[in-house]
Amino acid sequence: MKTPTAADLPFYFNYRSNPAIAAAEGRIPDQTTAQAQKHLHMIIAGNGSANYSWFIVPAGTETPVGTIAIWGFSADRTTAELAYGLLPKFQHHGYMHAALAQVTAFAFSRLQLTRLDCYTAASNTPSLNLLTSSGFTHRETITEDNLAGEPTTMVIYAQDRPL
Template sequence: MNFGTFPVVKTERFLLRQMTIEDAPAVFEIFSDADVTKDMGEDPFKSIEQAEDLIHFMNNLFIENKAIRWGIINKEDNTLIGTCGYNGWEIHRGSRGEIAYDLGKKYWRKGYMTEILKSLISFGFETMGLYRIEAFTNVDATPSINLLKKAGFNQDGVLRGYSSSQGVYVDNRCFSLLKSEWK
């Protein structure tokens, strides 16, 4: 998968674009909240430098053709409210990608991620040519589980000890949506 330039995705209320170092304060605000990072298995950020490092890391993954992570920009006030994208993809032994997303807590439960997820799914199937989109959640991440189900994802199962969260291995739920099930 080679995009060349970083793709921009538009929804009714949001613009998904590449993050820049100017986004670091907003990224720091989001990732310094323990409620946001708890399901990521990461400690909350303690410095703006961590946000800058994350932006560089995510942009480098795109340059290396390994992942794509957008900043979610509210069109109304040009505010970065979260990030989303594909943590990776497999195109040699199938055609699948792993989707991931986060929002600042003050933007939760407003229907924003439902709108954004529809565009991410469309981008995966139509632009990336994926056949399967996967998502992984902690077993108790009820809002994310409900979001995925609402978007048409099916739970494939529970993966025991699948990820590490703050030094402890935890189970994850695996969800998927096939292109043939979409729309």
């Protein structure tokens, strides 16, 4: 994994403009590099305070294939939300499982979070399987409007800090 930089814009535009990823994230795909650049700048500016974001880079390469982040901290900074995604052709190769293990360990040991939450679409079976196999448990099912304004059934999975 690596910390995002402005030089990662080509990857990030590819990621943010991908229709399958946008649908999974409940948002409209970015149409311009300026849109992706604005979001990338926001991530970089907040990294280490408002969020902790990384790009997933397979061993032996320098090209990112996905993202993973901790964000949405509670006011007392004891809980936060997890977000992640991979370009479709890199899904089902174990990259996210490895990244999730690293980020979960970071959340509990370095940030001292007591709980890490993850919202995912109820229909996203690969994500549900990833969370379950990584020690997350189902906490709640909700229906809310996604970023595209469409009602979506979401499930909240969570993992508590090990004792």
